[in-house]
Amino acid sequence: MSSLSILLVEDEGPKCAHIEGFLKDSVSNLHIKNATSVNSALRALEEKLPDLLLLDMSLPTFDIAVREGGGRPQGFGGIEVMRHMQMAGLTCPTIVITGYEAFVRDDGPVDLSKLTLELQEEFPDFMRGVLHFNSTYDEWKKSLTETLSNLGVNMEAT
C-alpha cells in the first residue's frame, strides 16, 4: 500500500508538533512534509501535489530563519495559497486548521463558520473543511479524524 503524503503548512512550532504527533499516532504509512510560510507552501505544492494539504490560515511570506523575519505577515495566507492553487490549476483535498475562531477583516470581524462557508464557496473543488485548533482540548482531533475518514483515510483507533 502506498503511503499517504501530507503537506502540513504551519509556522507555529508547538501547533505543528501537536498535529504531527496526532497524525503519526492515528494514521499508518504516513509521509508528512512541512512548510512554514506561504512561499515554501507554494514551492512544495508546485513540486509535488500531496494527497492531503493541511493548511494554517495565518502565515508569514518567507520561512522565518536567522536574519529573516518572515517578510510580510499574511493574516489570510492560507487563502492566498488556495487562490494560487486555483489559478494554477493545482487540486488536492485541503483542510484548514486554524487556532482562530474569529478573524479581523476590513469589513469587520468574521467568525469561523462564516469563513468556512466563504471558503467552501470560493474553493469548491478542493476545500474539505475548516477545523478549529486548541491544544487544551481534543475537539480538533475528533474533527480531523472525521474529516480524514470522510476522505477515505484509514484511521487507526485514537
Place this chain on the structure above:
Amino acid sequence: MSKASHKKRGYVGQQNKIRGLISQFHSRKFKQGTSGVPVSTIRSSLRTIFLESRVVLRPNQFRNFLEWTEGQIESQIPEFRKLFIGYDELRGVSVDAPDAKLATELKWVSERIRVERNRINIFRTQAIEVENLTFRGHFESAIQKLESIENECGASFWSIQLRIALEHHAGGLDRQKRYSAKVRRIFRRGLLTFISFHTSSRNEDKATIRNYLEVVENRVENHPHYDSSIKTYLYYKLGRQSPKRPSGFSDILKVEQSHSLIDLYETFVYAIQEILRRDDLSEYRDTVAECLNSVDCISDYRLTKAQLFLHGNFEHKALAERDHLVSDMLIAGNVKKSLLYSRHYFRASHPIDPWSLIYAGFGYANFSRDRHLRRGSPGDIPKLIGCVASRADTAYDAFSQLSKLTLNFCGLPSTVGVRDLLEQIYGRYPDNEIRPWIVGLNSPTIGVEDIPTQWDNYSLDSSVFSKAVTPTTVSWDAFRNPTGESELPSQDTRVFIMAGLLRAKLFAEAIKVVDHIDTEANLEPTKALATFGRLHAKYSIGARQDVIDLLVKEGTRGFGRRKLLPIQKSLENYVWHDYKSMSSRMSAAIALHLLWSENDSRNTESLLRFATREFLEKLEAGVPSSLYDHADEYPRNELVYFLRRVCVPKFMDHATAFRGTADLMEERQKICAMLRFLDPVNSDEYQLEIAEIAQRKAMIDGQWIVDRTRIHVDTDALKRWAKKEISESFNRYVDLLDIDPSVDVDLDQILNEIMAEPVVPSNPTAPKTEAEVVLVSLLKQLGDQFLENPSFGLDFYLSKRIRHQSFVGLIRGPAEFTHLITTRESLSGEYRRNDHWLRKFENIERESLAAIDEAFLRFSEKFDAILGFAKNTKFQIRSNQHRDGLVYLQLYQRHIYMLSKVSSEYTTLSEFVDLVATMLWTSVEPSLSRVRKYICEDIKTNIVQSFDELRASVRKHAGNQSAAFLELDPVIGQCSADVQAQLDVAAQWFTRVLDLNALQQVFELEQMVNIAIESSLRCQRAFEPKIEKTISDGDVKMAVSTLIFLHDVLFVALDNVRAHSGLKRPKIAITARIDQQKETLELAITSDVSRNVDLDLAGRNIADIQAQIDKQEFESKTSIEGGSGFVKLAAVATQHPMGNIEFGFQNGGEFRLGVTYSINIESIPLEGHGE
C-alpha cells in the same frame, strides 16, 4: 361608508381645518410681536393641514382645495402672505406626516406650485440673474440678489447652499465659515444646522467630493434621530444622490414640504428631470406630463424642456434658438476663433447655456497645457472641461474640481447640465448611455442637441431651426443617423458617428470608425473621446482581452488618463482566465494593479501577485531587473508602470527568485536604479527610494548586530586583566615549554576543578607535563574571568543585555500592547484586574464574568512565571547559586591537548588570550545551543499553552458567538503568534556572531541612535515616550563597538525613564555629539518626571549609586538586575580615562543622564577586535 363619501367628508374636514386656522389668526391670541401664538405656529399648522390633505383628498380635489384655501387666505387674512418669513420655513420637519405614493406626491406638489405661480415666477426671474452674475464672477452682486430673493420669498436651502458657495468664492474660507456659523445659530436643532454645516465643509478648498460623501454617509447613517425618509432627503440635499427606488423620491418630496416653497419647487424640478433621465422610472412619465400641464403657468425653460422631451412637439418659440457659432467653428477646425467667440459670449448677459460651456471647454482642450486652478469658479468651467478632455496630467484634478463646482453650485441649472454630460463621458461605467438631450433639460435654449434619437420623424426642419445646415447640425445629424451618408465637415466629426453607432449598439461599426479617428483625427479631444468609444464598444461585445489591453495602454500613460477611466466597472467581473489569455502577461499584471488601485480588494491583490509571479517566472533570471536588457521589447510607459508600481515587495514577494526580505530589498534597489534611466522625469523619486531602502537595510543590519552581540565577552578587557594578573604565570609557562619535563599529575582532576561537568576522557594519550599543569591553571583563571568577571565577563553581558528587562520586555511586549496581560500591584502582590477586556464582557452573567476574570489572572501569572523562571534560573552561569543555569564551559582533555600543541606558536600574552578566548567560545557553544532549544521548545510550548488555556476558558464562559469573544479571539491568536516570533528573536540572541564582515560595518551617528532607540523600545513595547533627537555627527562613521555601547546607554536610559518617571508618555530629549578632537561620543538624555515622584527618595538612591561608581564597586551589582543599569554603564564607560558618566535631577525637575565614551575615529575599533 363608501370611499367617495369618506373622501368628501375629508374634503370638508380639511376645509374646516383651514377655517379654524384662519379664525386662530384672527383671534386675539395671535398678535405678531406679542407673546400670543407666533406666526410660525400658523405656518406650521398650515403645513400640517397640507401634508394631511395630500393623502386625505383625491388628486382631482387637489386643485379645488388649494385654490379655495388660497382664496380664503387672500380674502380673509391678506396680511398673512405679507408677513416676513425669514428662516421660519426652515424651522424643522413634520415627522408625523403620512406617506404618499410618488404619483400622488407629484400631483399634489404641482398643484401647490400652480397656486403659488406668482411667487415662483418672481423667484425664477431673479434666480436667472443670480446664475448670470455668478458665471461672470460678480459674486457680491449675486449674494445681494440672493438676499433680495430671501426677503421676498423667505430663506430656503436653495438660497443658503448657494450663498455658502458664493461667500466662499467672494471672500474665502473665513467669510464662508462666518456665514454658515451665523445660519447655524438660528435654530440649534433641525436640518438647517446639519445641512449648512456639511454644505460649508463641502465648499472648503481641500475637501474632495469622495471623502466628503463618506463623511456625510457616516454622519447620516449613525444619526440617532433621522428616519429613513430624512436620510434619503439628506443624501439628495447634500450630495445630489438620487434615490434607488420611487419611494425615495416620495420621501424627498414629503420632507421638502416642511420647507420653503422655493425648495419644494426646485425639488419638484429635480424629481421630474430624474424621471426623464432614468428609464426605470418611466412609468411615472405620464404623471409628469400631467403635472407639467398643471404648472404651464410657470415660466421656467426647464419645464418647457421637460415637455419637449415628453411630447416631441413643442412651441419652440418659447425658447431662444441655441447659438452654434462656437461649435461650428470648433467642428470646422477653427479652434482659436471658436475660443475667441466663446469669450465674447460669456461677457454678454443672458441665461447660461450648459452647451456653451461644453463647446468652449472642448475648444480649450486643444491647448493641452496642464492647468492648476486652485479654486476654480463657475466661470472657469470651460477651462476645466478643456483640461479634462485634453487628458493632461492634471485632468483628474480638473475633473475633481468640476465635480465639486457642479455640486456646490447645483442650484444653478447650467451646472447640472454640465454634470449630466460629464456623467455620460466620464461616468463609472464603460458603457454609459449617450444621451446628449439630457444636458438640454437644463439649457435655456433649444438646439439640435436636445432632440432625442427616439424621435424618428425628426429632421432638420427649417420650421424648427432657422439655420438648418451648419457644421454643428450636420454633425449631430450624423449622430442621429450614423449609418447614413453624411457629408462631414472634418475627420474629427467622425466622433459623432461613433457616438451614434454606440447609441445604436452597432459596436463593430463603431470600432471601425474609431480606427479611422485614431489614424486621421487632428484634435486631441476627438482622440480622447474615441478612446472612450473604443472601450465602450469592446466592453459591450465582450472582447475582454481588448478591454484589458486598452485599459493598460491608456492607464499607463499618465495619472490624468488613468483616473478618468472606468477601470473598476470595466474589470470587476473579469476572472483569472481573462487575464491568463492575454498575450502579454505583463499587461495582465498591470491591469490587475489598475483594478486593485481602485477597489483595494484582497482577491484582486491575490490575482495580481499570481500574475506578477507568472510573468517573472518566464524571465531568464526570474527578477524584474533582468528586464533592463529587454527594455526595448516593451512599450516604455507600460514597462515603467510595471516596474514602478507592480514590482514592489508587496506584489512580487511570491516570485520564486526571492528567498527572503533581503533579496526583495536588494531587487527593489536595482529596479529603482533602472527606473532612473527609463523614467528620468521621476529620477529624484527613485533615488530617494534607493536611499530609503539603504537606510532600512542599515537599520536591519544594526538591529541584527545589537542582537547578536548581546552574548559577549570583552576580550580587550580580559587581556588587560590577564596582563595584570597572570603575566608571571604565562611567562613561566613559556619558559617551561622550552624545558618540557614530564610530571606525574592527574590532569583530569585539575580539569575537573575548572569545569562544572566531569571531564570525559576523550584522549587517553593526553600529555602530562609541568607546562601543561601551568597551562591548565591559566585556563582555569581565564575561564573564570571569561564567564564571571563583573565588568567584562559573559555573565555581566547576560545580565546587562538579556536578563535586565530586555528578554521579559521583548516577550511580554505583544501581550502588554494588546492588554491581554496585567501587572502585579506589588512585587509579590496580586495581578491587577484586566478591566480593558472585562469591560467588553459586561453583559454576561456575574459568575461567568468572574470566571473570565480568573482566567485572565491565571494567564498573567503563568506567563510571567514562565519568563521569570527562564530569566532567573535558566539564563544563568551554572554555579552553586544557580545549579540549573544552562550556561557553562564544557572543556575536554582534547581542548587542553590542542591548546598545548598550538600555544607554543604564540609568544605574547595577548595572542595567548585570543587563543584561549576562541577555545572558550567553542566550549560555551553547546550551552548557547541548549538555551536556544530551551526557548524555542520549552518556553514556546508553555507560553502557547497558556494562550490556548485563556482562549478555551473565555470561550467556555462567554460562548463562542459573543461579540466580545469574537473580538478577543483574533487578538489572542495574533498575540500568540507575535510572542512566538519574539521568542525566536530572543533565541537568536544566544548566538555568537561569527560573521566578521558584519562587525566591520560602519554606521552614521544618526543611524546608530535610531537603531538603538528602535531596539530598546522593542523590549519596552507598551512604553510610548515622545522622543526628540539632536544629533551632530560631523560626517563621521563609527564602528560596531560604538553602536553596541550607544544601544546599552539608551536602553538603560529609556528603561530608567519607563520605570521611574511616573509617566506613560514622557518627553525625552536625546542629544548625541561627537568631539573629534577628544575622540569621544557625548550622549545626554533628559526626561520629564511626574510630579508624584518623591525627589528626595530618588535623590538618595542616586547618591548611593554614584558612591558605588566612585568606589568602582561593580561586582555586587553587575550580575544582578534591577537598579543596576547605571553601574553597568559606568563599568564600561570608565574603562577609558576619557570616559565618564553623570546623572541626576536638574533645576527644572527633569532627570538627566550624561555619558562620555571614548571612540577611536580613525582606526574604527571593533569590540573585542581592536587595540
